[in-house]
Amino acid sequence: MKLRTILPVPFAGLAIGVLVFLLPRTQVDNELHLERLRRLQAVDVLDVQLNRLVSEARVSSLDSMTDAGTVITRKLGDALDALDHGPRSLRGLSPTLDRALATFIDSMDEKSALAYDFQARNVQLNDRLVQNLDSVPALIEALAAAAPAAQRETVRDLSSRLQTEVLTLGVTPSPSNMPQIAQLLDQLGAAVPKAPASYTEALTQLHGRLDQVLEDKNDLVGRLKDFLGRPTDRELRAVEQDYLDWHQGQVDTANRYRIGLASYAAALLLGLAWLGLRLRRSYRELDRANAGLLHANEHLEEQVEVRTRDLKRALDELRASQAQLIQSEKMASLGQMVAGIAHEINTPLGYVRSNAGIVRKTLTELRTLIAAQSRALRLLHDQHADEAEVAQALSIALAHQESLDPEPLTEDLDSLLGDAEHGLSQIGELVSGLKDFARVDRSxxxxxxxxxxxxxxxxxxxxxxxxxxxxxxxxxxxxxxxxxxxxxxxxxxxxxxxxxxxxxxxxxxxxxxxxxxxxxxxxxxxxxxxxxxxxxxxxxxxxxxxxxxxxxxxxxxxxxxxxxxxxxxxxxxxxxxxxxxxxxxxxxxxxxxxxxxxxxxxxxxx
Amino acid sequence: MNPATAVSVGTAKPRVLFVDDEPRVLTSLRMLFRGQYEIHCAQGGAQALELLRRQPVDVIVSDQRMPGMTGIELLRAARELNPAAMRILLTGYSDLNAIIGSINEGEIFRFVAKPWSNEDLTATVARAVAAARASLAVASARPDLPTSEMPASAGVLVLDDDPAVFAQIQAILGAGYRVHGATGLEQAVDVLARERVGVIISDTRVQDQPVVALIGTLKRHQPELVAVILTDRADAGAAIELINQGQIYRFITKPIREGHCKIAVHSALRQHQRLAQQPELHRRYEVEPAVEPPSASPVKGLLDRIRALRVWASGRA
Missing domain, CATH: 3.30.565.10 (Histidine kinase-like ATPase, C-terminal domain)
Structure with a gap:
């Protein structure tokens, strides 16, 4: 009883415990998810800005480029930090993500270093480039002046084309620039046959300047290419993908828990429904019992009467079966008694009968003896009897007598008859004892x-x-x-x-x-x-x-x-x-x- | 008159021991058999055993109800002491348990009721004496053959109205035995004609026919066959008839107890083997001359068929 009252408490505790366990697992922090996506987005934007900045560095003013680069690099550092550290970062969510993130951040670090490097180099090279470019018109002028008059127009024309090409290279280089410059230089060389030494010198000077310009330009372009070639974009996509995968996993798990929670809630509801049903039923039973009690109370008298009748019938049956049992017990003891008495009677009856038989048999033998003796006696009395016949009869009688030995024999017969009498009286006693016992002849x-x-x-x-x-x-x-x-x-x-x-x-x-x-x-x-x-x-x-x-x-x-x-x-x-x-x-x-x-x-x- | 002193040595007369607590019975019997046998009398089991220890006899005739020791107890002890002696129970009244005990433990030759008829008793004792004399040489040996010897060469026939009994006995005996089943006398004789059967296990009645005539005729025709009765309808009269006219070897009551049944069948098969090997023993298990059933009886034809059966025993074939 006590156990029954205590039992629901741990059950309720258990049910609530399961709820507490399940509920948080069904939630996915969407706000955090969006925040993380925003952070990824920010890094992406900054990365693109940096790229753009570096790409545009050639043309923008050096000061502004440096300033903008510093701002972007700082922002980028902050954004990467936000990705890498803190509770709302992407760090520690899944090993794959961690690996991708590490690769990405390493690449970004390298890229930042390259950007700085590029910036420094760019300033330097640009300075030289501007200087070299500034010296080109003077050199061309000198070249034109050194050219013989016959070819001066051709040289001027070629020189002006060269100048245009070189300027284009400095500002917006195109792939055709460099071969074009080299070709123009060659043409300039070929334009003046037997050129005077001053021309050749001026051409060589121009050639040297332009080689330097080309070299610097190539260096810058190579660095830019190296910078832009860093696969940060792809790596960032990988990070994002890994993160999204992880997030999808979280969502799936949460969904599973949600299904579990729903089933659990359904089970609880069913249990509650069952309890309710039971409660209802017990109330109904209670009602019925109450009604029954009321009814029983009303019909008590009647029932007592019915019970009494049943009991009386049972009692009568019991009496009858008791009488029957007593009868069978009497019969059983009667059987035992009869067995004993049968043996008691059969034993004397046995020897009485046997003795009678023996006496009868012996009587036959005695009769033979008597007959033999009578014959011998008769022959002895008979005057006319033959001697031999008498002797024979006597010997037969004697032989009979010897074989029978009548004296002890008659004693034996006496004793046999005495036993028989004793046996008969014993049987008589038993019979009268039975009669005395049963008293059948009395009222x-x-x-x-x-x-x-x-x-x-x-x-x-x-x-x-x-x-x-x-x-x-x-x-x-x-x-x-x-x-x-x-x-x-x-x-x-x-x-x-x-x-x-x-x-x-x-x-x-x-x-x-x-x-x-x-x-x-x-x-x-x-x-x-x-x-x-x-x-x-x-x-x-x-x-x-x-x-x-x-x-x-x-x-x-x-x-x-x-x-x-x-x-x-x-x-x-x-x-x-x-x-x-x-x-x-x-x-x-x-x-x-x-x-x-x-x-x-x-x-x-x- | 002191019956215990009547021990004469050296006579060629067969020795018969009478045991009864009523001295007048002894007197009467002594007179009845006087001259024919050397007669010894004892008024109780203890005295009888004392006598047997001094000198073996050919036949023991004992009462059942005696103070101190019952006739069955005496005959069981006498069987140990003097196995060659033929055992006869002469009693005024015995309950069924006593009769079953006398069959299973005393292995008695005849059950004679008091009051007896002098002619029948004389004939029974004479038959017992003849059997004892005929088997004197072999019967003294202990009946137990070495147990390792598996007496399974001959089959077992189960005769019962209920075929389940056959299945049950087959299950109890296991694969080492050849067990045949029959639910009627006719079928039993068919099996006997076909198979070599050493032991027949039968109810007292099959298809409302008592089996005693069948077993008696079988015993006369094939003395080496050993009969075991397995029944739930045990009654004293039928049991006495079965011992006297069928020389049944064991009497078991249903429900079948496995160990009990197995031992009984095993020992019956050994007994069969013994009888097959030593035809001198046959007279010891001789049945009373049968009362021929009326020629109209359905059993009559069966009994004639039995007389025509092949004899399996190697010693007699």
Whole structure:
């Protein structure tokens, strides 16, 4: 009961615990996600700006480029920091992402270094470039002046084209610039055949300047290409992709938890519904029980009556089956008795019959002897008899006599006949004992001397007792009492049988009778095994038995008890384990008139 | 008259021991058999065993209900002490347990009821004496053959209305035995004609026909066949008839107990082997002359068929 009241508490705790566990796992921080995307975006924008800045560096003013570069580089550093450090960064989310991020940041660092490098170099180279470019018109002028007049126009024309090309290279170089310049230089060289030394010198000077310009330009372009060639863009895309993958994973997990949460919630709801149903049902049952109680209260009287009728019927059935059981117990003990008596009778019958047969057979032999002797005697008396014939008859008679030896034989016959008489009287005694015991020739209630009854019973169980048990009789002078002799004989037989069964091996049974003021008392003592107090207390209960299964129905003593009760008597038992038991039966002189038979039957039933 | 002193030595007369607690029975029997046998009498089991220890006898005739020791207890002890002696129980009344005990433990030759008829008793004792004399040489040997010897060469026939009994016994005995089943007398004779059967396990009645006539005829025709009764309809009269007219070897009551049944069948097969090897023993298990059933009886034809059966025993074939 206590457990049932305590049990819901841990259950509720558990349910809430599961909720607390599930709920946060279904959430995805979108704001953080957007923030991270914004940061990536910022880095991307800055990267592009830096690229653009560097790309434009050639043309923009040096100061502004440096300033803008510093601003962008700082911003870029901050943005990268934001990506790499802090709780809202992309660091530590997944190993793949970490690796991509590290690669990207390394590249960015290198790129920044390159940008600085480029900037420094750019300033320097640009200075030189401007200087060189500024010197070009003077050199061209000198070249034109040095050219012979015949070719001066051609040289001027070529020179002006060269100047245009060089200017274009300085400001917006195109791939054709450099070969064009080289070609123009060659043409300038070829334009003046047998050129004067001043021309050649001027051309060489111009050539040297332009070579330097080209070299510087190439250096710058190479650096720019190197800078722009850094794969930061691709790496940033990879970081972004990895991040998005990770985020998608987070979203998927959250979705799974969401499904789990939904199922859990459904289960909880179902449980609640079931509890509700149960509650409803128990309320309904309670209502019904209440109604039943009300109804029962109203119909109590009626039910009592029905029950009483049922009980009465059961009692009647019980009585009937009890009577049946008693009958079968009687039959069983009758069977045992018959078995014993059959043996008792068959034994004397056996030798009586055998003896009769032997006597008859011997009589035949004796008859032959007598015949032989008679013949011999007759021949002896006969005057005319032949001597030889007489002698022969005598010898035959003698031979017969010798073989039979009649004197001991007749003694034997006497003894056989004596045994037969004894046997017959024994059988007669047994039969009369049976008759005495059963009292079939007497009325059901009679005046009876219990000493007779005890003797009759002893005779019946003689074969159980003989050789083994000595019966010591101490009969007092008893008045005849009014009773059912056959029933009391059964009581005595039962007591003797029990006593005999209690005695293992040899022992004694004492039978003691005495007259009392208003009745008689019979005591039957045995030197048997006795019984414990528990057994003694239950000894008269129906079906109580200490004998092995199949050897007793446990009804014997309950029948005894009932017969004594029916006679208005009492039966007591005293016992000492190991020493023996004593049954004391007290019976009144006269039976109560059957004026209230109902009371006796209830007494027995109780 | 002191019967225990009547021990004469050196006579060629067969020795018969009578045991009864009623001295008048002993007197009567002594007179009845006077001159024919050397007669010894004892008034109880202890006295009888004392006598047997001093001198073996050919036949023991004992009462069942005696103080101190029952007839079965005596005959069981006598079987140990003097295995060659034929055992007869002569009693006024015995319950079923006593009769079953006398079959299984006493292995008795006959069960004679009191009051007895002098002619029948004389004939029975004479038959017992003849059997004892005929088998004197071999019967003294302990009946136990070495247990390692597996007496499974001959088959076992289970005769019961209920075919489940056959299955059950087959399961109990296992693969080492050849077990045949029959649910009727006709079928049983068919099996006997076809197979070599050493032991027949049967209920007391099959298809409402008592089997005693069948077993008796079988015993007469094939003395080496050993019969075991397995029944839940045990009654004293039928059991006595079965011992006297069928010389059944064991009487087991249902429900079948595995160990019990196995031991009984095993020992029956050994007994069969013994009988097959030593035809001198056959007279010891001779059945009472049969009362021929009326020619109209359905059993009659069966019994004629049995008489025509092949004889399997190697010693007699």
């Amino acid at each position: 059901r209630t009679d005046l009876y001397n219990l000493n007779e009854g005890l003797e009759a019973a002893l005779k019946i169980c003689h074969n159980q007792l003989k050789h083994r048990i000595e019966v010591v009789r101490a009969y007092g002078k008893l008045p005849d009492i009014e009773c059912s002799p056959s029933q009391l004989n059964q009581v005595f037989l039962n007591l003797f049988t029990n006593a005999a069964q209690a005695i293992e091996g040899r022992g004694r049974i004492y039978v003691h009778t005495a007259a009392e003021a208003d009745g008689v008392v019979v005591r039957v003592l045995d030197t048997g095994c006795g019984m414990s107090e528990e057994v003694r207390a239950r000894i008269f209960e129906p079906f109580f038995t200490t004998k092995p299964v199949g050897q007793g129905t446990g009804l014997g003593l309950s029948i005894v008890y009932r017969i004594v009760e029916d006679h208005g008597g009492r039966i007591e038992v005293r016992s000492q384990p190991g020493k023996g038991s004593e049954f004391i039966v007290r019976l009144p002189l006269r039976q109560a008139r059957p004026e209230a038979p109902a009371t006796t039957s209830t007494a027995v039933a109780a």
